[in-house]
Amino acid sequence: MQTKLVKVSEAKLETDPEQGKAIEKAGQILREGGLVAFPTETVYGLGGDALNKESSRKIYAAKGRPSDNPLIVHIAKLEALYPIVRELPEEALRLAEAFWPGPLTMILKKSALVPKETTGGLDTVAVRMPGDAVARAMIEAGGGYVAAPSANTSGKPSPTQAKYVAEDMDGKIDIILDGGAVCIGLESTIVDLTEEIPMILRPGYITKDMLEKVLGEVEVDQTILSADSGVKPKAPGMKYRHYAPKGELTIVSGAAEKVVEMINRLSGEQTKKGEKVGVIATEETRKQYHAPIIKCVGKRTDEDAIARSLYTILREFDDEDVTAIYSESFEGSEMGQAIMNRLLKAAGHHVIQAEEQIK
Numbered sequence: 492m493q494t495k496l497v498k499v500s501e502a503k504l505e506t507d508p509e510q511g512k513a514i515e516k517a518g519q520i521l522r523e524g525g526l527v528a529f530p531t532e533t534v535y536g537l538g539g540d541a542l543n544k545e546s547s548r549k550i551y552a553a554k555g556r557p558s559d560n561p562l563i564v565h566i567a568k569l570e571a572l573y574p575i576v577r578e579l580p581e582e583a584l585r586l587a588e589a590f591w592p593g594p595l596t597m598i599l600k601k602s603a604l605v606p607k608e609t610t611g612g613l614d615t616v617a618v619r620m621p622g623d624a625v626a627r628a629m630i631e632a633g634g635g636y637v638a639a640p641s642a643n644t645s646g647k648p649s650p651t652q653a654k655y656v657a658e659d660m661d662g663k664i665d666i667i668l669d670g671g672a673v674c675i676g677l678e679s680t681i682v683d684l685t686e687e688i689p690m691i692l693r694p695g696y697i698t699k700d701m702l703e704k705v706l707g708e709v710e711v712d713q714t715i716l717s718a719d720s721g722v723k724p725k726a727p728g729m730k731y732r733h734y735a736p737k738g739e740l741t742i743v744s745g746a747a748e749k750v751v752e753m754i755n756r757l758s759g760e761q762t763k764k765g766e767k768v769g770v771i772a773t774e775e776t777r778k779q780y781h782a783p784i785i786k787c788v789g790k791r792t793d794e795d796a797i798a799r800s801l802y803t804i805l806r807e808f809d810d811e812d813v814t815a816i817y818s819e820s821f822e823g824s825e826m827g828q829a830i831m832n833r834l835l836k837a838a839g840h841h842v843i844q845a846e847e848q849i850k
């Protein structure tokens with residue numbers, strides 16, 4: 492299959508007839524059961540008709556994704572929510588009012604309209620209305636319901652630019668809509684509304700505080716930041732190693748100067764052993780490292796910037812055949828938690844303390 496790459500832009504959506512044609516074409520491919528990669532405000536998605544089980548099967552095949560890992564159904568208007576859910580709690584409408592279109596996914600009880608192939612066999616469905624206008628126009632043109640995981644090969648970092656989608660999906664899907672670099676850079680927050688108390692299953696741009704302002708009490712799935720606690724995460728996809736670069740990633744945690752010292756020591760040792768070493772630094776520390784490749788993820792105080800560049804940096808290390816990566820650690824209650832959650836998964840939870848003696 493030949494994969495076409497077509498440029499689209501939110502700004503020209505209304506005025507440029509070529510954009511209209513591209514969206515129409517993408518919609519037709521979706522309606523005929525094909526796959527379209529498209530930009531959203533979080534990461535690029537790999538879309539298929541959510542109500543067509545064959546399309547969902549194709550998505551799993553193109554990504555090499557385990558079929559028990561459910562897909563998010565993307566909609567373009569609120570009315571589209573009603574037919575796909577069995578119950579619509581009042582909380583869902585309040586969240587939609589506050590955060591849709593935007594980077595929030597809600598888990599709700601599904602109706603019979605949604606095939607189990609789309610929900611990985613579950614009775615619940617994940618729903619999101621993306622903030623990107625190109626995405627919404629494409630969803631409308633495609634029939635209103637687009638199942639879309641992130642558009643990467645399963646296990647790799649989610650794509651933040653169309654070229655990374657092409658790296659993973661070229662020859663496997665019909666078309667890639669290239670809307671440039673994404674805005675947020677980490678996947679949507681997932682909140683489960685099927686429990687008594689709403690629960691965050693995946694942290695993202697919409698934080699616990701923001702959700703609590705609308706809902707009152709909100710819980711957090713405790714597996715989000717813990718290593719193998721033996722407890723199964725509630726979002727099936729969160730149990731897999733994810734977002735992983737080809738090189739071995741180690742997170743070094745502790746006081747800033749100790750972290751720099753340890754990363755410099757380790758990177759020296761690994762370079763001597765013949766490894767190609769890369770470091771994920773912050774604006775505050777970048778000049779203190781001696782490794783051959785140093786990438787600055789942003790200012791430590793600007794979590795939005797860090798989120799935006801994390802996956803891009805991991806992909807760049809792949810392009811440069813880096814074999815050993817060291818990263819500083821990130822904390823915090825807002826985006827910091829989402830950043831650390833993705834970084835931990837990318838590292839397979841390999842964290843060392845800077846104070847520790849090296850063996």
Ligand code: TXA
Pocket residue numbers: 531533534535536537560561562563596598610613615616617619621639640641642677678679681692725726727728729
């Ligand atoms: O920002 C995003 O959400 C991006 C863009 C493309 O919209 N999509 C995305 O999809 O990140 P994906 O498939 O890479 O991640 C979906 C996550 C997985 O961890 C999956 O297990 C979880 O959502 N999920 C989906 N349906 C679920 C359900 N019914 N119950 C619990 N978790 C669910």
Ligand code: MG
Pocket residue numbers: 640641649
């Ligand atoms: Mg994903």
